[in-house]
Amino acid sequence: MPSPSSPPNATSENGFSFKRLAVPIFGPSLLFSLGEGAILPIIPLVARELGASVPVAALIVALMGLGSLLNNIPASLITMRFGERWAIVTAGLWSALGMALCVFTSHLALFAAGCLMVGMSRAVYNLARQSYMAEAVPIAYRARALSTLGGVSRIGSFIGPFLGAAAVYAFGLAGAFGVGIAGVVAAAALGARVPDLETPPLAPGQAQPAATTIVSTLRDHRRVFLTLGIGVVLVSAVRASRQVVIPLWADHLALAPAVASLIYGLAGGIDMLVFYPAGKVMDHKGTRWVAVPSMVIMGTALLLMPFTSGFTTLLLASLAVGFGNGIGSGMIMTLGADHSPRHGRAHFLGVWRLLSDIGSSCGPVLLSFLAGSLSLAAGIGAVGVIAFGAAGALAYWIPRSRALGR
Structure with missing residues (x-):
């Protein structure tokens, strides 16, 4: 018999197959992240060509994250409505429209608007796919499905810059946006094949649930948001900071840019190798068994990183960071899906993703502030301490048994 969290149109746990999700869910995730990955390294270069200073170019890159942050709540409304x-x-x-605007405009303000549009679309896409998986997948397979979803997205983000680089070599900077547009349009085309979820019929005598709003969701689930939600903010801050830490410390050690890129790439490679085993552990043992070790490993590696002195020691610390991050793939999505209610799920996940994006935005800012006011080593050490704080919060607040969406 399907679990209470399984939709009526979902396959039973014994008959569930990931193959059913391969094309309609995992395929668009790969293509969407590939499309975004293709343009990310090119955005500051195009901004500079359009006359932006270095700080302004960096700000334009940040607009993608800002667009996602500001659009999480509207994304929940869109998903609930359509x-x-x-x-x-x-x-x-x-x-695709945002990327096209970036290609065909010669005005810096319009280029920035196109980047903001890309960030806005990311919020809608990420929330919709998480909400769908939370409903369509039986809870016994949910963590593996969401870990695979996160892993597939990382693979796309890893491949995208290489395809974008090839397109830039052949067609100039606009070529990367061509790859990006092709990726996200193909994702939309595959996404159109996603079967609609059926609304479960009411049991005899059961009243129609009251309509939910963002305000009612915040009120009804405030305890989860103020406990596990804090852990999510801390986890996201550590994850976002790790992307900055490795290249900055490599530069501090006077390693060549190519060597820094190699270390970063190898850390990303190990990150992509462990997402499915981690999801399997979460399904069988519980999310706590992955979430806490993930943060402990990352925290330990970050605290040791300022003591590295060359290629080998930095590589080892970076690989540990990548491994810790990799085993946590899908962790935040799984926690959100497990604690979200069936009725009004998109509203809950909109707030959940907002908390995650707040952490992602604040982590690098804190690192920058501490590096400027104290030292880069102090900043990296502080991120490591935050990771241990996240581990403690998750260990304390994650239930010992998997929660069911209600």
Whole structure:
């Protein structure tokens, strides 16, 4: 018998197969992240060509994250109103329009607006796919499905810059945006094949649930947001900071840019190798068994990183950071899905993703502040301490048994 969290149209746990999700869910995730990955390294270069200073170019890159942060709550409203399938399609097309604006404009302000549009679409897409998976996958397979979703996205983000670089070599900077547009449009086309989720019929005598709003969701689930939500903010701050830490410390050690890129790439490679085993552990043992070790490993590696003195020691610390981050793939999505209610799930996940994006935005800012006011080593050490704080918060607040969406 399907678990209470399984939708009526979902396959039973014994008959569930990931193959059913390969094309409609994992395929668009790969293509969408590939499309975004293709343009990310090119955005500051195009901004500079359009006359932006270095700080302004960096600000334009940050607009993508800001667009995602500001659009999490509107994304929940869109998903609740039109459903997951059309939200996924709309996100792909909106991202394509933003990238097209970046290609065909010669005005810096319009280019920045296009980047903001890409960030906005990311919020809608990520929320819609998470909401769909939370409903479509039986809880016994949920962590593996969401870990795979996160892992597939990382693979796309890893491949995208290489395809973008090849396109830039052949066609100039606009070529990367061509790859990006092709990726997100293909994601929208595949997303259109996602079957709609059926609304479960009411039991005899059961009243129609009251309509939910963002305010009612915040009120009804405030305890989760103020406990596990804090852990999510800390985890996201550590994850976002790690992307800055490795290249900055490599530069501090006077390593060549190519060597720094190699270390970063190898850390990303090990990150992508462990997402499925981690999801399996979460399904069988519980999310706590992965979430806490993930943060402890990352925290230890970050605290040791300032003591590295060359290629080998920095590589070892970076690989540990990548491994710790990799085993946590899908962790935040799984926690959000497990604690979200069936009725009004998109509202809950909108707030959940907002907390995650707040952490992602604040982590690098804190690192920058501490590096400027104290030292880079102090900043990296502080991120390591935050990782241990996240581990403690997750160990204390994650239930010992998997929660069911209600």
